[in-house]
Amino acid sequence: MIRPPLPRWLAVPAVVATAFLAVPLLAMVVRVPWSWFLALLTTTSAVDAFWLSLRTCTASTLLCLVLGLPLAMVLARSHGRLATVGRVLATLPMVLPPVVAGLALLVALGRRAWLGSRLSLLGVDLAFTTGAVVVAQTFVAMPYLVVAVEGALRVAQDDFDVVAATLGASPTTVLWRVTLPLTAPAIASGAALAFARALGEFGATLTFAGSLQGTTRTLPLEVYLIRESDTDAALALSVVLVAVAVVLVAVTAALGRSWGTRR
Amino acid sequence: MLRTLAVTGVLALLCACSVTPTASSAPPSELVVFAAASLKDTYSALGRTFEAGHPGVKVRFSFDGSSILEEQLAQGAPADVFAAADRATMDKALAASLVVKPVLFATNTLTLIVPKGNPAGVTGLDASLHGKKLVVCAAGVPCGSATAKLAGLLGVTLAPVSEETKVTDVRAKVETGQADAGVVYVTDAKAAGSTVDTIPIRDADRVRNDYLLGPVAGSRHSDLANAFVAWVTGPEGRTTLAAAGFVTP
Numbered sequence: 062m063i064r065p066p067l068p069r070w071l072a073v074p075a076v077v078a079t080a081f082l083a084v085p086l087l088a089m090v091v092r093v094p095w096s097w098f099l100a101l102l103t104t105t106s107a108v109d110a111f112w113l114s115l116r117t118c119t120a121s122t123l124l125c126l127v128l129g130l131p132l133a134m135v136l137a138r139s140h141g142r143l144a145t146v147g148r149v150l151a152t153l154p155m156v157l158p159p160v161v162a163g164l165a166l167l168v169a170l171g172r173r174a175w176l177g178s179r180l181s182l183l184g185v186d187l188a189f190t191t192g193a194v195v196v197a198q199t200f201v202a203m204p205y206l207v208v209a210v211e212g213a214l215r216v217a218q219d220d221f222d223v224v225a226a227t228l229g230a231s232p233t234t235v236l237w238r239v240t241l242p243l244t245a246p247a248i249a250s251g252a253a254l255a256f257a258r259a260l261g262e263f264g265a266t267l268t269f270a271g272s273l274q275g276t277t278r279t280l281p282l283e284v285y286l287i288r289e290s291d292t293d294a295a296l297a298l299s300v301v302l303v304a305v306a307v308v309l310v311a312v313t314a315a316l317g318r319s320w321g322t323r324r
Numbered sequence: 325m326l327r328t329l330a331v332t333g334v335l336a337l338l339c340a341c342s343v344t345p346t347a348s349s350a351p352p353s354e355l356v357v358f359a360a361a362s363l364k365d366t367y368s369a370l371g372r373t374f375e376a377g378h379p380g381v382k383v384r385f386s387f388d389g390s391s392i393l394e395e396q397l398a399q400g401a402p403a404d405v406f407a408a409a410d411r412a413t414m415d416k417a418l419a420a421s422l423v424v425k426p427v428l429f430a431t432n433t434l435t436l437i438v439p440k441g442n443p444a445g446v447t448g449l450d451a452s453l454h455g456k457k458l459v460v461c462a463a464g465v466p467c468g469s470a471t472a473k474l475a476g477l478l479g480v481t482l483a484p485v486s487e488e489t490k491v492t493d494v495r496a497k498v499e500t501g502q503a504d505a506g507v508v509y510v511t512d513a514k515a516a517g518s519t520v521d522t523i524p525i526r527d528a529d530r531v532r533n534d535y536l537l538g539p540v541a542g543s544r545h546s547d548l549a550n551a552f553v554a555w556v557t558g559p560e561g562r563t564t565l566a567a568a569g570f571v572t573p
Binding site: 289 | 487
């Protein structure tokens, strides 16, 4: 099928939109003092922030997979009002302002909160710990995984799972041997998006976890802090965050393409 | 024809977008004040009384961290008055010729706050903080460098669980009970009201944080800007600032 061509004038707003999105990032790359870029990045606080971000984002992405995958599979098979409510809840953190997410976590899991105070009695004190950072990141990142995987499962037209079931495979076998391998590209791209979102998490961490070098001060919090005293260093770290984001989005896009060609 | 019209329309829209913000031709009676976040309550009140004393004048505020505001001024943000919460930031603005003749109008000192009732039994910047959750400002921001200086004077080593970028974040963490204690300005302790208990720190008055304000260089309403500076440093301003816990010179 050959689609009719787009009207040519559409190119104008499209170019403007591209420039609108690209110019601020390019301006940042231009402003960075490249001659001492490395020196700015290798301060202990920057290095600590980098490793902390890497550790917490890996942990929260794994949590997203462990908890989000089952949720996505259940949602993809569910209909009716309850499923709609579940779907709304699963996507809500995506659109919440980060500070609101932080406040919500605080009133639920804070030391004075109902759940938080009970957790403390059990010896689990989240306040100002790296665990609190992981909780905040998982809260805001999980929707990205759930939405990506649920979407892929819904549009999947293959009947391999039906065939497997008629051949006598148990539901668990079908899940491990058929459904999960077929959904792998969507799971991977959803995980990459979740990782990217966790990496950018700022408001909830700041409100809920605090900011201490090596413990809770992730890359975005480090940028926020050093911006007060050293704009150059803040820009250098920001460029690193942009670079990581570019890689993650590229990976997601590549996975999307391979998914597309396989089908 | 339709295509041309559409292109023209889009272009016209773009022009409108790019022109409107830069041509913010404020009415001559509008005064824009960039002030440190810790001045929010006092300056808002002073702005209202200033408007009452100057009919037809509207005062608009932008409250943020002093260095963030200084950076915005350096980038050409349109403001008439700049009030900073520390001398270093004002010196930077002065060196870049962003402000004219800044004056000292208030000082602030540090104090310790604990959640109402002091559940962790903190007695001051001392051994009672051992194992407790203390929150302070990070060393890179004015309240944090003041805290470090005071701790040095007292010969104590602080082991905070969090170093915040904004003093209001320290206050919020004590108010919500997340932290057992926090080092904030006297004005923050006052503003927190009955949600916290205040424990004065010995020798706190030896580390003073200076607040300076001055008209922004090239302000189009320099007369009004000077009048606002005079309002803040005059009896009206001193009364309001003192009520909030500031010490006026």
